[in-house]
Amino acid sequence: KIETGLGNKERGEIIHQTLYFFWEGISNQAMLQELPTEELTNKIEIAFEKAIEYWQRRYFVNLSSRYLALEKNRTCDLLHQLMDLEKSRPYFEVVTREEERVIDLQGLQIKIRIDRIDKTLDQEELLIDYKTGEVSISDWFQERPRDPQLPLYCITRDPKPMGIIFSIVRSDGVRFQGLTREEKYLPGVKTVAEVKSTGSEVTFEEQCETWQNTLELLARDFKEGVATVDPVDGENTCRICSLKTLCRVSSKICTS
Numbered sequence: 001k002i003e004t005g006l007g008n009k010e011r012g013e014i015i016h017q018t019l020y021f022f023w024e025g026i027s028n029q030a031m032l033q034e035l036p037t038e039e040l041t042n043k044i045e046i047a048f049e050k051a052i053e054y055w056q057r058r059y060f061v062n063l064s065s066r067y068l069a070l071e072k073n074r075t076c077d078l079l080h081q082l083m084d085l086e087k088s089r090p091y092f093e094v095v096t097r098e099e100e101r102v103i104d105l106q107g108l109q110i111k112i113r114i115d116r117i118d119k120t121l122d123q124e125e126l127l128i129d130y131k132t133g134e135v136s137i138s139d140w141f142q143e144r145p146r147d148p149q150l151p152l153y154c155i156t157r158d159p160k161p162m163g164i165i166f167s168i169v170r171s172d173g174v175r176f177q178g179l180t181r182e183e184k185y186l187p188g189v190k191t192v193a194e195v196k197s198t199g200s201e202v203t204f205e206e207q208c209e210t211w212q213n214t215l216e217l218l219a220r221d222f223k224e225g226v227a228t229v230d231p232v233d234g235e236n237t238c239r240i241c242s243l244k245t246l247c248r249v250s251s252k253i254c255t256s
Helices: 007-023 028-032 039-061 065-088 137-141 149-155 192-196 204-223 235-239 248-255
Strands: 092-105 108-120 125-131 163-170 174-179
Touching: 007 039, 007 065, 007 108, 007 125, 028 065, 039 065, 065 174, 092 125, 092 204, 108 149, 108 204, 125 174, 137 174, 137 248, 149 163, 149 204, 174 204, 192 204
Parallel strands: 125 163
Antiparallel strands: 092 108, 108 125, 163 174
């Protein structure tokens, strides 16, 4: 399939960069709420132009002015929707953007980068990861979690944050999704107990301990070279693979 213009991956990078530049001069929710609509649009467009300049310089790509105008309109519309959500939240301050750190997990050195860290009125941290693809927080509760970035960021903070949030920026819906210690803190965001099951009393802190144990075990297995033939999705993992004759998964399935 041949595509012209930007693909989903490139659009995702540009959204991340645009938000990075947008929050550069806006340090808290009050400043955001005080912006007139016209000025808000102007700031989003300037941030988009900076992001495009950075992206084209990094990847040596030149896009036509007409195409860029369409992308600017699309991005501006999505970020206006996001800012409406940001305005409706409880008060927050943006304390870091794109923070990079190297953490040690069972002797495994991992470089992490958090898209954004907010502080609440009570000076607690809220970790935010921008997403332009499909995500599901139920994946965090598996034996081998998918998309474990936010749980990983969470367990390496001291003190622990009050929540971890996906800020989803997609044409089919701009929304928050994630977990917080408090009920109904953000629209679309739940407590651990609400996600796990009706009547569950698992707290956010207890879930952080579970993630700590799970991710440390995975890190230790990786460091020690554990390579058990056990795909997360079983045979579905291999449904589009063209190298089955070289793979131990096929052998295991055939002999089982």
